[in-house]
Amino acid sequence: MIDLYTAATPNGWKASITLEELGLPYEVKAIDISAGAQKEDWFLKINPNGRIPAIVDRDNGDFAVFESGALMIYLAEKTGKLLPSDVKGRSQVIQWLMFQMGGIGPMMGQANVFYRYFPEKIQAAIDRYQAESSRLFGVLDGQLKDNEYLAGDYSIADIANFSWVRIHEWSGVDIEPFAHLQRWLGAISERPAVIAGLNVPYNLEERMAAQKENEEDFKEKARKMLVTKNS
Numbered sequence: 001m002i003d004l005y006t007a008a009t010p011n012g013w014k015a016s017i018t019l020e021e022l023g024l025p026y027e028v029k030a031i032d033i034s035a036g037a038q039k040e041d042w043f044l045k046i047n048p049n050g051r052i053p054a055i056v057d058r059d060n061g062d063f064a065v066f067e068s069g070a071l072m073i074y075l076a077e078k079t080g081k082l083l084p085s086d087v088k089g090r091s092q093v094i095q096w097l098m099f100q101m102g103g104i105g106p107m108m109g110q111a112n113v114f115y116r117y118f119p120e121k122i123q124a125a126i127d128r129y130q131a132e133s134s135r136l137f138g139v140l141d142g143q144l145k146d147n148e149y150l151a152g153d154y155s156i157a158d159i160a161n162f163s164w165v166r167i168h169e170w171s172g173v174d175i176e177p178f179a180h181l182q183r184w185l186g187a188i189s190e191r192p193a194v195i196a197g198l199n200v201p202y203n204l205e206e207r208m209a210a211q212k213e214n215e216e217d218f219k220e221k222a223r224k225m226l227v228t229k230n231s
């Protein structure tokens with residue numbers, strides 16, 4: 001059994017979708033990141049970086065893995081799925097996974113911060129992060145022009161990039177110019193394991209509607225998290 005420490009965010013969905021796709025049994029431990037649970041001592045023993053997602057593999061001596069990309073590689077290698085074992089095929093998947101970890105995630109993350117969360121609107125920062133996200137979308141679109149998936153068969157590279165690109169509206173980045181990216185996004189979003197993984201630890205859209213949590217409340221929580229001393 002695997003314990004998954006997560007929240008309803010793109011990095012969290014990368015882990016839950018991967019677990020669902022691999023059919024591995026797991027127990028969800030929801031972390032309230034807006035309340036700062038990820039910075040508590042007990043959690044820092046699992047992830048010294050104080051962020052979600054993280055896993056503890058109880059069947060492997062309580063082995064803990066943090067950093068979503070490393071976690072996905074661990075799970076793929078544990079099962080021999082979603083990551084080829086030949087040197088070139090494995091490298092190609094890891095290249096597109098690192099593209100998300102070092103590019104799509106940080107750039108869209110900062111676009112969210114400056115476009116959505118900060119009360120001060122610093123136009124140069126908004127432009128910079130949205131333009132860079134858009135440029136990266138163009139790179140994905142180019143790769144998907146002649147390829148159904150990013151690197152050979154459907155893999156952890158697709159799951160990682162999908163989990164972020166799907167929130168492009170929140171980051172204020174248009175995908176209208178990218179037909180191949182749209183096709184890929186649509187196809188992945190229909191996969192049953194993806195639908196299941198996006199409901200972990202709960203369905204964000206439904207929760208927001210049920211709690212009548214409006215965009216301002218959500219942004220306020222995110223702002224508080226950003227200005228926390230330890231964040």
Ligand SMILES: N[C@@H](CCC(=O)N[C@@H](CS)C(=O)NCC(=O)O)C(=O)O
Pocket residue numbers: 009010011012033038050051052053066067068069225231
């Ligand atoms: N590079 C890390 C980033 C993890 C990360 O930033 N997680 C966010 C949620 S998407 C988080 O835990 N935020 C809470 C905080 O900043 O304290 C990974 O890929 O796992």
